[in-house]
Amino acid sequence: MSDAFKARAPFAPWDRRELPGLFSVEDTARRVGNYKWTEMRLFEVLGGWVATVPELDVKLVLGRHTYHHAWHAELWHKRLPELREMNQERMTVPANDAFVAFMDSVRDPEAPELTIEKLVGVYRVLIPRLIAVYTYHLNGTSTITDAPTIRSLKFALQDEFDDWRDGEMLLQSLIDTPEKVDRAARRQQELEKLYIRSGGIAGPGSLGETAEEQGAA
């Protein structure tokens, strides 16, 4: 018999993927629906802000990032029916009312003088949390059964990291006086307080710290 027919292990020695994962199909659909809702509200406001910021470099970066988050929303939209959620709209919801209040506040600034407030909300509060929540999901899900979610998470994370860096660099170049440092810090504090009230992008347990787990600790 030729070597081509010799039995080989189905998993190569370097392939260490495992079956167990933290999320059921239902958990995953719920989280993915929360991600889609968040990315939608994010791309909408970035698009809306383009006309309200006088700084030309910021305007052009926001235009580019608008598409990145729309594309993430589309990735999640397409993942939902594969998770037995044929009615995508039903699952496209925020985690809770407190998260809606947080996003409303992120989206609130409008005046042309408020570029720092706009950017802090997105690049110092929301996007770092998207990175955290996506990373938790990526690290916790089954590397075999949930490979399609992993692929989308990795694409989205790549953009989130790049966009976070773009936004953070714009902020560092805009924050050039002690007063502006205070403004940025105040805005960040305000939003972080609203964020923790919601428990996170996917609600309590966004990073795995469920109420029971916290109680048991």
Added chain:
Amino acid sequence: MKKMLPESELARDERFVRSKIEDRIFDPRGPKLATRNTGPAMMATDRPAAAERSRSLMHGIFVGEIQALEGAGRTCFDFDDDEAPFQLKLDMARQCWDESRHCEISIKLGDHLGTEIGEYTESTFLYAAACNPDPVMRLTGVNRALEGLAIDVFNTMREFGKESTDPVLEFCEDWMLADEVTHVKMGSDWLRRLTEKDPERRERALEFQRTVDKIFNLGGFRGEQEENPVQLARRFRELAGFTDEENDSLSKLAAESTEEARQMSELLAGNN
């Protein structure tokens, strides 16, 4: 942030100077300039004012791209989920990225041609088409009328780049032309989809498009005659979903605008 941002609130840095379209049309210096023989207005290298015209047109393209970016961005934000389909907003977000690149390209092409931001004034009538509160009207006004104008402008500039053996200009305009054909196609597709069962709404949207198109003919700015700086790009308009009938009717509208502008300038010259 409120929905529907009026034209007057578009944010600009200190370099930009806003002018009203009517101020430009009724500029008292216009008739005097018209009597000077600077040759036909069509963009061509043998025209005496070709270099100046290309710089001013490039600046106009640049501010037009900013407004196209802002208009697409506002369409992502202004409509709730039940007013505009998710996929339509995704298309608009994609257009934001494209228009943002067009701004970058036209800033660099402005440097290349020897103009700078703020050298010419900006009128915001392009963005005005993006203020319509009905998403179908807005899409038709922006993605068929405004983006259709962009096809004509980029094709004109691409030809000018070819004729003046400027490979940078020709290369960039060709890339932008490809994006604009895509944007018009989006507009044509959404108009068809959203008004499939509502012919009356479709007719209203097309009527709005004709009104916007008429404004964009800008007293002879666009057409198929030697006097029109920007030439109608029929071949690319067809690719983008315009029918022969639509192109013919636009051409007729443009010829009327050119004739009106000619009469107006003769009248004004006679009064001076």
